Amino acid sequence: MKILVCISKTPDTTAKIAFTDNNTKFAENGVQWIINPYDEWYALVRAIELKEKDPGTVIHLVTVGEADTEPIIRKALALGGDEAIRVNASGADSFFIASQIAEIARQGGYDLIFTGKETIDYNSAAVGGMIAELLQLPYISLAVKFDLEGSTVTATREIEGGEEIVQASLPLVVSCQKGMAEQRIPNMKGIMSARTKPLKVVEPVAVDPLTTIAGFETPPPKAGIKMIPADNPAELIRLLHEEAKLI
Amino acid sequence: MSVLIFIDHSDGAVKKASLEAISYGAKIAEQLGLTAEGALLGNLNEDIASLGKYGVKKIYHVADVALDHPDPQVFTEVIAQIAEKSGAKLIVFSNNLHGKAIAPRVSARLKAGLVAGAVALPDTSNGFIVKKNVFSGKAFAFISINTDIKIISLNPNAYPVAVTEGAAAEVVPFTAAVGEPRIKVTAVNKVTGEIPLGEAEIVVSGGRGLKGPENWNILEDLAAALGAATACSRPVADADWRPHHEHVGQTGLAIAPNLYIAIGISGAIQHLAGVNRSKVIAVINKDPEAPFFKAADYGIVGDAFEIVPKLTEAVKALKG
Numbered sequence A: 001m002k003i004l005v006c007i008s009k010t011p012d013t014t015a016k017i018a019f020t021d022n023n024t025k026f027a028e029n030g031v032q033w034i035i036n037p038y039d040e041w042y043a044l045v046r047a048i049e050l051k052e053k054d055p056g057t058v059i060h061l062v063t064v065g066e067a068d069t070e071p072i073i074r075k076a077l078a079l080g081g082d083e084a085i086r087v088n089a090s091g092a093d094s095f096f097i098a099s100q101i102a103e104i105a106r107q108g109g110y111d112l113i114f115t116g117k118e119t120i121d122y123n124s125a126a127v128g129g130m131i132a133e134l135l136q137l138p139y140i141s142l143a144v145k146f147d148l149e150g151s152t153v154t155a156t157r158e159i160e161g162g163e164e165i166v167q168a169s170l171p172l173v174v175s176c177q178k179g180m181a182e183q184r185i186p187n188m189k190g191i192m193s194a195r196t197k198p199l200k201v202v203e204p205v206a207v208d209p210l211t212t213i214a215g216f217e218t219p220p221p222k223a224g225i226k227m228i229p230a231d232n233p234a235e236l237i238r239l240l241h242e243e244a245k246l247i
Numbered sequence B: 001m002s003v004l005i006f007i008d009h010s011d012g013a014v015k016k017a018s019l020e021a022i023s024y025g026a027k028i029a030e031q032l033g034l035t036a037e038g039a040l041l042g043n044l045n046e047d048i049a050s051l052g053k054y055g056v057k058k059i060y061h062v063a064d065v066a067l068d069h070p071d072p073q074v075f076t077e078v079i080a081q082i083a084e085k086s087g088a089k090l091i092v093f094s095n096n097l098h099g100k101a102i103a104p105r106v107s108a109r110l111k112a113g114l115v116a117g118a119v120a121l122p123d124t125s126n127g128f129i130v131k132k133n134v135f136s137g138k139a140f141a142f143i144s145i146n147t148d149i150k151i152i153s154l155n156p157n158a159y160p161v162a163v164t165e166g167a168a169a170e171v172v173p174f175t176a177a178v179g180e181p182r183i184k185v186t187a188v189n190k191v192t193g194e195i196p197l198g199e200a201e202i203v204v205s206g207g208r209g210l211k212g213p214e215n216w217n218i219l220e221d222l223a224a225a226l227g228a229a230t231a232c233s234r235p236v237a238d239a240d241w242r243p244h245h246e247h248v249g250q251t252g253l254a255i256a257p258n259l260y261i262a263i264g265i266s267g268a269i270q271h272l273a274g275v276n277r278s279k280v281i282a283v284i285n286k287d288p289e290a291p292f293f294k295a296a297d298y299g300i301v302g303d304a305f306e307i308v309p310k311l312t313e314a315v316k317a318l319k320g
């Protein structure tokens, strides 16, 4: 069993989001970087659990990013995984990233490809589906549960208004979200061993991105709050009805 | 040439998020001088032609019952065939759970640039630029789509449903070579009787300040009186006080209702990220220093257990 887990670097959830260069670039100064939570908490941890159940399993991590993503990929290796591959390019758009990962997947012959549901910076939820299409593999999107018996997969995926329980055979692509696994903290042994795990750097294949970022905008600040005295809560309902006209 | 709108449905009905996508696609078609056409896969319990009132002129309908489950691989194949037939220049999806599953595959299939999570009509004055939600609600990006065929997935609650004077749509039966889905659906569990959180216009949300799951009845009563959906903060879902699908925030669902009422939630940055696109936010918290007040339009400093039942009474009195 060979699993490929896609890892993305994102700003910390408390990072201040601001832009430079006439609102065309994310202001990276002073920003702490983390593993995209969906990739870490659900995709990676579920892969590690599968390996714990079947120790013959091999886990590779892949990231598309420049050299500054290496601390993140080492942090992911500290949680688990046997080796990592970094495609040496900045991720121009979802299609570019998916095309690079699809190429790694073709060469590596993986049975299972895990992505997080989406990244918390670009929120496109697109890379998993694109990889699946490029490789002509089935795609279980937004999985909240994933089990493996031999090469038969049983998973639960979120659909409009509920959930579907599905069955499929390997190989396939899965996007992972809450429910798949529980967040873990790396232990000392993991952190030590991550330093020496192989981290292979490969050059990207030539692919044109389909989209480009023209600029950014931050939402306008709120106009200010209206406080309602605690002894008259009905006033809030009156304001929501007469002033905001929402109820 | 057309703007092709993917008409998503569940439980035999075209839901609000999908009607928004139809209205949005029809508006862009009008702007660009293209025809608004629809792709409907699977069957509805309602009249298909009457969807014309949302501005779609022609609907390609594939009635194969195998399509009642939205398998991304099979749907991509069928949508690609319809897109070709319809001469689609732009394909519009709702960025709901089905859109998230299918649109990226169609994008890779057609090498058509995708903007997922659009919040406004595209700017076509100089190229084709779409505003989308990024950094989990903390910012917007303007994305230029550089391919001949383009794809937009519209965020729920970002564009109003518009009923036009339009006549009934022409329904064109379409036969697609539909392969066997390689993913077999063995069971479907639908949450019945609840307003889907992503589509709700009013959301009543609770945090750790409610102390325990046994106290949620006061929040549910308020939600019922308002016709609202219920949501919660992450620690509440983590503690299994509430189901996971109610978790909103940076690592849960990002929502944009007209009104978000936060009860006993501190307003941590990760929570705000998922809700700050709400049009109006009202906060009830006993701590006047709670950060949520800085992001709110209305606030009451006080004990939720006293205040919330009074709000419910006031709503009932108002609605008679």
Ligand SMILES: Cc1cc2nc3c(=O)[nH]c(=O)nc-3n(C[C@H](O)[C@H](O)[C@H](O)COP(=O)(O)OP(=O)(O)OC[C@H]3O[C@@H](n4cnc5c(N)ncnc54)[C@H](O)[C@@H]3O)c2cc1C
Residues within 6 Å of the ligand: A013, A037, B206, B207, B208, B209, B210, B232, B233, B234, B235, B236, B247, B248, B249, B250, B251, B252, B263, B264, B265, B266, B267, B268, B269, B270, B271, B274, B284, B285, B286, B287, B290, B302, B303, B304, B305
């Ligand atoms: C990487 C990361 C991702 C995260 N993602 C999310 C996310 O997606 N969504 C999310 O919600 N959180 C998220 N969090 C957690 C977030 O930081 C906060 O810890 C969480 O939102 C706090 O939940 P809370 O407001 O319910 O609880 P608390 O912070 O404990 O706040 C409870 C509030 O209730 C008030 N209160 C208490 N009693 C009463 C009463 N009787 N009446 C009225 N008010 C009362 C208190 O004054 C307090 O403000 C994330 C954290 C991290 C590190």
